[in-house]
Amino acid sequence: MPSLTGLDEPSDAALAAAWRAGSEQAATDLVRRHASRLARFLSGAGAGPSEVEDLVQEAFFKAFRGLDGWRQDSSFRSWIFSIGSNLLKDAYRRRKGRVVLSIEDHDMPVHRDPGDEMVAEETAERITVGLTDLPRLQREVFLLRVQQGLDYAEIAASLGTTVGAARVHYHHAVKRLKELVP
Amino acid sequence: MSCQELSDKMPGVARGKVSWTQEEARHLASCADCRAEWEVVTAGAMVADGAKVDADAVAERVLLRLRTEPVVKRFPARRLFVGLVAAAATVLVVSRVVTTAPLPRGPAAPLSVDVPGLTTLGEDGLAEVLESMAPQWTDTPTIDTPSLDDLDPRELEQVQHLWES
Numbered sequence: 324m325p326s327l328t329g330l331d332e333p334s335d336a337a338l339a340a341a342w343r344a345g346s347e348q349a350a351t352d353l354v355r356r357h358a359s360r361l362a363r364f365l366s367g368a369g370a371g372p373s374e375v376e377d378l379v380q381e382a383f384f385k386a387f388r389g390l391d392g393w394r395q396d397s398s399f400r401s402w403i404f405s406i407g408s409n410l411l412k413d414a415y416r417r418r419k420g421r422v423v424l425s426i427e428d429h430d431m432p433v434h435r436d437p438g439d440e441m442v443a444e445e446t447a448e449r450i451t452v453g454l455t456d457l458p459r460l461q462r463e464v465f466l467l468r469v470q471q472g473l474d475y476a477e478i479a480a481s482l483g484t485t486v487g488a489a490r491v492h493y494h495h496a497v498k499r500l501k502e503l504v505p
Numbered sequence: 506m507s508c509q510e511l512s513d514k515m516p517g518v519a520r521g522k523v524s525w526t527q528e529e530a531r532h533l534a535s536c537a538d539c540r541a542e543w544e545v546v547t548a549g550a551m552v553a554d555g556a557k558v559d560a561d562a563v564a565e566r567v568l569l570r571l572r573t574e575p576v577v578k579r580f581p582a583r584r585l586f587v588g589l590v591a592a593a594a595t596v597l598v599v600s601r602v603v604t605t606a607p608l609p610r611g612p613a614a615p616l617s618v619d620v621p622g623l624t625t626l627g628e629d630g631l632a633e634v635l636e637s638m639a640p641q642w643t644d645t646p647t648i649d650t651p652s653l654d655d656l657d658p659r660e661l662e663q664v665q666h667l668w669e670s
Contacts, residue, residue, distance in 0.1 A: 347568050354564035359557060366556030376558050383567045388576065447548040454552065469516045469549035497512075500545045 335399035339390055354383050357400060360471060361407050367466045369455060370411055378414065382407040397480035401473070404481040408463055415459070442505075449503040457496055464489050465496035506532045511539050519543075519550040 333341070333349075335356070341349035361382060362375050370378055385406050386393070393402050454462050463482055467473045468489075473481065478489045506528050517523040525533065533539050656664065 350568060350571075351561070351564040354567060355560045358560040358563050362558040363553045363556045367553035372556075375556055376563065379558050380563050380566055380570075383563065384570050387567065387571055443544075443547060443551075446544055447551045450545060450548040451552050454549075465549060466552065469519065469546050470552055472516055472520050472522065497542055497545055500549070501541045504541050504544045504548075 336395055339393065339399060342387060343390060350383075350387055353399065357403050358383070360400070361403055364404060364463075364466055364471055365407055365411055367451070367454065367470055368408070368411055368459075368463055369415065374414060378407060378410050381410055385410075398477060401477045401480040404467065404471070404473075405483065408482060412459070446504060449505075450500055453500050453503045457499060460484065461492045461496040461499070464492040465500070468493055508532075508536060508539050511536075512542060515543055515546040516550070519547045 333352075335353065338349040338353050338356075342353070358379050362379050365378050366372070366375050382403055386399075386403055393399065454465070457465070460482060464478055467478045467481060468475075475486045475489045475493075478484075478493075479486045482489070484492075511529055511532055514523065514525075514529065518525060533543060
């Protein structure tokens with residue numbers, strides 16, 4: 324599995340092997356590499372601000388405890404998202420289906436003029452609200468694709484579905500979210 | 506250039522990983538449907554941008570838990586479920602077999618046991634056999650129960666005392 328951060332960095336598989344061999348530094352490096360992305364995903368998918376950090380911590384705890392369960396035919400990133408998604412699903416059940424909105428200040432990934440930026444931020448808020456109305460799988464597929472940049476194979480591995488189904492969920496999510504664009 | 510090709514490339518462009526070619530940019534400018542999707546994708550790429558965690562603090566807490574929390578081997582819920590279903594199915598099958606098993610119909614056939622030697626005997630022979638067995642019963646010692654008339658006054662008193670107590 325190629326490294327996410329460059330050729331000089333050890334791969335996730337190498338870090339996982341080092342953790343198995345007893346290196347706590349390797350575990351710390353894996354957390355540093357993936358914690359922020361996982362937090363963004365969980366927050367966008369409906370985790371409340373107060374529960375995001377706990378969910379991230381629990382996801383890594385479960386990942387390291389059950390590292391033998393990581394079949395390396397999928398990336399560590401897919402696997403940790405898979406654990407996070409399942410934890411969020413449990414939290415969602417405990418909250419009896421209530422999705423928590425988290426509208427934050429945004430950093431614009433694409434340079435625009437101030438007018439465009441304001442429109443884009445309004446759209447982003449609409450999309451954030453619109454995401455809460457989507458079925459869970461549509462919401463998570465959309466976020467993994469657009470927010471995290473995963474390809475469909477990784478999305479399928481993360482959410483326990485097929486590539487074809489992931490494409491269909493993405494298509495439906497975009498179709499519904501388009502209706503919110505002014 | 507198809508809308509699908511543009512759609513597939515949108516997440517990468519929105520996250521600054523790749524750029525539009527001139528042809529793609531022209532398509533985007535002229536296709537209202539693609540523009541609407543592009544707005545959704547660029548907005549989606551920004552969702553929860555402000556959500557951050559202190560990765561070092563998370564790592565520290567995770568490692569602390571890994572050091573201190575014992576590994577709990579739990580009986581897998583799936584195995585438990587399969588076991589319960591199997592047990593329930595067994596009970597169901599057994600109860601069905603018991604309740605639907607055909608009961609014997611009509612009167613029971615008379616029991617006849619052939620005793621070699623006796624079947625060839627005539628009526629007289631059988632009577633003789635019975636007679637030969639009779640002394641065994643009469644010779645058997647029995648408990649001799651005396652009547653109250655046979656008891657002397659002292660024994661009668663003892664019996665009366667026994668009854669009263």
